[in-house]
Amino acid sequence: MRPTSALVAAGVLVSGTSAENYLGFNSGATLADRSAKFKADWLAEFKTAQNLENAPGKFNAVRLYTNIQAYSEDTPIEAFEAAIETNTKILLGIWTSGTNSIEKELSALKKAIDKYGSKFTDLVIGMSIGSEDLYRDSETGVKNEAGIGAGPDTLIKFINDYKKAVAGTALKGVPIGHVDTWDAWTNGTNKAVIDAVDWIGVDEYPYYENGKGNNIKNSGTLFDRAFNAVKGVAGDKPIWVTETGWPSSGPNWDQAVSSVENAKYYWDEVGCRKLFNKVPTFWYNLRDSNPDNKMKFAITNNLSTKPLFDLTCPTKFDTPTSTSTSAAPSSTGVSAPSSSATSASGSTNTTGGSGTSAGADNSAAESGDGTEEADAIPTGSGASIGRSLFTVVSLALVAGVFTLF
Ligand SMILES: *[C@@H]1O[C@H](CO)[C@@H](O)[C@H](O)[C@H]1NC(C)=O
Numbered sequence: 001m002r003p004t005s006a007l008v009a010a011g012v013l014v015s016g017t018s019a020e021n022y023l024g025f026n027s028g029a030t031l032a033d034r035s036a037k038f039k040a041d042w043l044a045e046f047k048t049a050q051n052l053e054n055a056p057g058k059f060n061a062v063r064l065y066t067n068i069q070a071y072s073e074d075t076p077i078e079a080f081e082a083a084i085e086t087n088t089k090i091l092l093g094i095w096t097s098g099t100n101s102i103e104k105e106l107s108a109l110k111k112a113i114d115k116y117g118s119k120f121t122d123l124v125i126g127m128s129i130g131s132e133d134l135y136r137d138s139e140t141g142v143k144n145e146a147g148i149g150a151g152p153d154t155l156i157k158f159i160n161d162y163k164k165a166v167a168g169t170a171l172k173g174v175p176i177g178h179v180d181t182w183d184a185w186t187n188g189t190n191k192a193v194i195d196a197v198d199w200i201g202v203d204e205y206p207y208y209e210n211g212k213g214n215n216i217k218n219s220g221t222l223f224d225r226a227f228n229a230v231k232g233v234a235g236d237k238p239i240w241v242t243e244t245g246w247p248s249s250g251p252n253w254d255q256a257v258s259s260v261e262n263a264k265y266y267w268d269e270v271g272c273r274k275l276f277n278k279v280p281t282f283w284y285n286l287r288d289s290n291p292d293n294k295m296k297f298a299i300t301n302n303l304s305t306k307p308l309f310d311l312t313c314p315t316k317f318d319t320p321t322s323t324s325t326s327a328a329p330s331s332t333g334v335s336a337p338s339s340s341a342t343s344a345s346g347s348t349n350t351t352g353g354s355g356t357s358a359g360a361d362n363s364a365a366e367s368g369d370g371t372e373e374a375d376a377i378p379t380g381s382g383a384s385i386g387r388s389l390f391t392v393v394s395l396a397l398v399a400g401v402f403t404l405f
Pocket residue numbers: 134137138139140151152187188189190347352
């Protein structure tokens with residue numbers, strides 16, 4: 001991000017990175033069989049990402065969830081070496097739920113800085129302190145048994161711990177963010193997190209917006225509505241879309257149908273129309289790695305550079321331009337949106353509903369990654385969620401969500 005004058009005035013000078021709309025995918029620390037990913041696995045991912053047929057840009061960035069190699073104490077994740085070899089930009093992540101210390105994360109990061117120097121640090125485009133912790137800690141997250149989260153105070157403490165740790169290093173100018181669901185950001189209680197970060201990472205899954213007319217034809221509109229709601233509370237802070245996608249297979253979710261055709265439609269209407277080369281974007285996903293989620297989000301099989309559908313962007317789109325933030329498209333009969341771009345309260349029923357749905361996805365799709373990282377954290381380090389507990393939690397989550405219908 002090139003700092004805007006407002007950011008500079010506020011003293012939030014984010015150096016090093018120029019305005020760039022990164023294109024990348026998310027990448028957890030383990031494979032679908034829960035075994036650790038190693039350097040060769042990330043090399044394969046990054047090479048495929050950069051060579052996807054008909055891609056609307058170069059997917060040469062990756063979002064990681066942890067600095068720690070899976071099942072190690074504090075060994076730097078081997079993704080770093082693969083990124084260096086393939087010149088892949090890195091959005092770092094630190095896992096912050098279920099722990100009262102990020103020392104091991106910081107230790108792994110410092111080891112990587114010492115070991116790889118600027119070959120590594122020059123590739124780092126951002127750091128996310130946490131992933132969906134606020135959602136898991138929210139009313140809907142708790143109701144859905146989404147797993148252990150963390151509140152705003154905890155996140156801010158970790159942000160400060162991180163800042164201290166990198167103060168004397170080449171990473172000190174790297175912009176700091178936090179990733180959460182859109183309705184976590186619009187929840188006024190979390191405002192202090194917005195104030196504490198340089199950029200806002202938002203995960204958005206219209207697919208899981210049950211009760212909102214979440215059929216594929218309405219996905220662009222649902223996406224825009226949530227995005228605008230976050231924009232309305234973000235102030236000057238840039239928004240990065242850190243997760244979004246539509247499953248190509250798996251069970252349906254209310255009106256949302258998983259299919260290759262719909263995954264392509266979503267790629268076009270959300271990716272091409274709204275995000276690619278316009279907003280820093282980390283698509284979900286290149287490779288599926290959460291065995292607990294029956295919805296499969298990968299855009300390709302087995303890391304083939306020939307995706308499941310043609311990635312070519314169309315020149316015309318179906319999604320109506322959102323001129324008003326409060327009008328629901330009448331043609332779809334979707335329920336009225338809760339969040340206007342200007343309303344920061346976000347405390348209405350529908351907001352809660354989308355928290356359920358978006359969050360449900362995130363939990364289902366993403367806690368896996370987090371849990372995988374949590375697995376990598378030695379049990380001594382705190383209350384990391386066990387793998388089997390996660391499975392139970394996932395199932396409970398799905399059951400919980402369905403009882404809301
Ligand atoms: C809003 O955020 C706070 C703090 O993270 C959380 O405790 C609360 O449950 C959230 N509200 C809703 C409606 O989810």
